[in-house]
Amino acid sequence: MNISVFKAVRDVTASLWLIPVACVLVGIAISFTTIALDRATGYDLLPEQLVGGPEAALEILTTVATSMVNLTVLVLTIVLVVVQLAMGQFSPRIVQRLLRDRPSQLAIGLFVATFVHTLLAIREIRIGTGSDPGQVPGIAIVTTFVLSLVSIAVLVVYIHHIGQALRVSALVEIAGDSTRKLIDKNFPNVEYVPDADDSTIVTAQESGVVTMIRYEPLVAAAREARCTLELVPALGEFVPAGAxxxxxxxxxxxxxxxxxxxxxxxxxxxxxxxxxxxxxxLLVDMAIRALADAPWQDPTTAVQAIDRLHDCLRELVRRGFPDGRHRDEDGELRLIERVMTWDGFVLLAFTEIRLAGAGSPQVARRIHSALNDLLTVAAEDRRPVLRAQRGLLLADVERHFQEAADIELASGFDRSGLGASGIELAVAERSAAQAE
Structure with missing residues (x-):
């Protein structure tokens, strides 16, 4: 194929407008077909009670045509907003892939096809005068009803789709999945597959994050085979295909x-x-984003996230943790998995927020308050990690502040971050310094 022709074909197939234009042709074909059927049956195949009189039919078709234009504009606007958000927050290089989004193209195509069909059907309506009852293309009207209902359903599905498409994981998946397909295409020869013939290993057939473990079927399968299964990835970890x-x-x-x-x-x-x-x-990410370097920070949002983390940890500290060992009804060990420990939850909740927010007196004091409260309800074997986090917090505060009064203020503890007790302490310290 000539290189110019190849480029032209490639550009057309990857464009946003190809499917909508094809749908316009489909809409024209549907309209001509239904109108031809109406003419062949003398416009009286369907009763007037179903399609209405000429005036009602004209009003319905006009309303549908206007609505389809509005829906088309809405979808195009959503596509542009998605492209702008993706460029600003993720990568400008993802735009090309977003413009090839088939659901967006199909939604636009359906709305445009309905609009074209409706316009062509309108010209077949004739308002009656005197003894002339008029003319209504019943089949075309019913087809408009069906296309309108389908358009409403597609709009709802499309809104759901675009909400899912804006997730970080969805955009990452677009790039990752496309790259994986290119690897399969350009490097088809598999020369080395580790553990391919190892019967003591069960490999993943697809990639993804472990989001749910169905324990009962796993224990039952291991019991039937008289073996013990050890789950390699923990809950929440990513597994590559073939791993x-x-x-x-x-x-x-x-x-x-x-x-x-x-x-x-x-x-x-x-x-x-x-x-x-x-x-x-998720709570930690919200807090870190609120404390990220920017023209202004939002420590109050970070404190709200710490409030919820404190609440979750206070519930966890009083509960027993599973050991990840699952047995069948006879007491035989059948499944082993790696699970989060108390120390792991504490490190997850406080480490990154502490590093990002030690320079904010409000955040530091709220973390300190949470740690102190957890120490009052934690068993002795769960206190070392809390004491360690408190020591690291106070050390981070000393590194961030130069003035002794600021260090003293930020090293305090307060459930509100900087609530009434914090303000009173700051005023008292300043008064004492001035008196000296």
Missing amino acids: QLFRVDGDSERLDREKVRASIILRPERTLEQDVAYGMR
Whole structure:
């Protein structure tokens, strides 16, 4: 193929307008077909009670045509907003892939096709005069009803789709999945597959994050095979396709591998279905974003996130933690998994916020207050990590401030960050300094 022709074909197939233009042609074909059927049946195939009189039909078609134009403009606006957000927050290089989004093209195409069909159907309506009852293309009107209902359903589905497409994981998945397909295309020869013939390993057939573990089917499968399964990735970890999913200790030949794989739900991103650590991760991310370097910071938002982290940890500190070992009804060990510990939750909740917010008296005091409160309710074996975080916090505060009064203020503790007790302390310290 000539290089110029190849480029032209490539540009057209990758464009935003190809599918909408094709749908315009489909709308024209639908309109001509329905109008031809109406003419062939003398415009009286469908009763007037179903399609209405000429005036009602004209009003309906005019309303539908106007609505389709508005919906088309809405979708185009959403596409432009998505492109701008993706360019500003993620990468300008993702724009080309977003413009090829098939659901957006199909939604625009459906609305435009309905609009074109409606315009062509309007000209077949004839308002009656005197003894002339007029003319209504019933089949074309009913087709407009159907296309309108489908358009409403597509709009709802499209709004859901675009909300999902704006997630960071969705944009990462676009780039990652496209790159994976290119690898399969350009490097088809698989020369080395580690552990491909190792029956003691169950590999993942697809990539994704472990979002849910169905324990009962796993224990049942291990019991049937008289073996023990060890889950390699922990809940919330990413698993590449072909990587180890389970290690099998025992009779691996009898193990139903498909049943085992089906018991692990892999998705593009973590969810809150089973993953407690992910919920805390979201709160930490909110706090860090509020404290990120910018023309202004928002320590109050960070304090609100710390409030919820404090509440979650206060619940966890009083509860027992699973050891990740699951047994069948006979007491035989059948499944082993890695689980989060108390120390892990404390480090997750405070480490990054402490490093990002030690320079804010409000944030430092709120973290200090949370740690002190947790120390009052924690068992002795759960206190060392809390004391360690408190020591690191006070050391970070001393590094961020030069004045002794500021260090004293930021090293205090207050449930509000800088509430009434914090303000009173600051005033008292300044008064004492002036008196000296």
